[in-house]
Amino acid sequence: MSPGQGLAYAVATLGGVGRLRPAPGSWGSAIVLPAVLLGPLACLGLALLLTAAGFWATRRMLGDDTTADPSWVVVDEGAGQLLALAALPAGAGGYGVLLAFLLFRVFDIVKPGPVGWADRQHGALGVMLDDVFAGALAAALVLLARAALPEGIL
Template sequence: MSPGFGLAMAVATMGGIGRLRPAPGSWGSALVLPAMLLGPLACLGLGLALALAGLWAIDRILGEDRTADPGWVVVDEGAGQALALAALPAGAGLLGAALAFLLFRLLDILKPGPVGWAERRHGALGVMLDDVLAGAIAALLLLALRAAFPEMPL
């Protein structure tokens, strides 16, 4: 076992959330939803912090198996969901949170275009990248919706 393995497991599972069943990725995404109350800049910072911490943690836990993407690793979902939340305006309501959650999860599950390409990468970067891209695309879609429908109560 490598040094820091316990801490790496705690980060990768987001404090054990990744062990919840069913749908650990949805639980990991839901865990960061309250961050939207802190505003878009805080969500962006959280997404970047989780991405960096996730790269470190996943690198530690993968060991020699560089092709693995364990389902209980959910820090990648947390990072992607936080990035999607960063596109919501300060004071966004439940509709905004639900839309950010649904868009991110849909992109994470369906893996269109660049999200699918990223999922086929190996190692810690491959594990993190598909969710970060799904979060970024969800954020762009939310920003486009806000621009097209400024009266929409997000």
């Protein structure tokens, strides 16, 4: 494996997390949960960084195979989960983190509407975009929950 290929693999697997079993996507989502301690702007910035790095790494790893979405590529889950976490207030508690995690995983697995459309796209776009959309939908619901629930619950 060339040095560039090794870096792309490390990014795509989030440092090897994508090789954990079972449910590598859930592991990829869980590994970024501590970022909530950094606050919403940091989560948003990290989501953008992982999205850009994920496009690069996924393109590099998959090459011309535009139909592949291997389970060991979890940078997309990390990016989407960070988007969901960005909707939480600074100092969010465990309930908020759990809600953001569960909503993101449900949208990532069920693939409603725009998430399903993005999943049907080919190459790095399809690999990354479905999780970005799932994260955005989860973030929208987290924001709705924050507006509907008494302050401090999430």
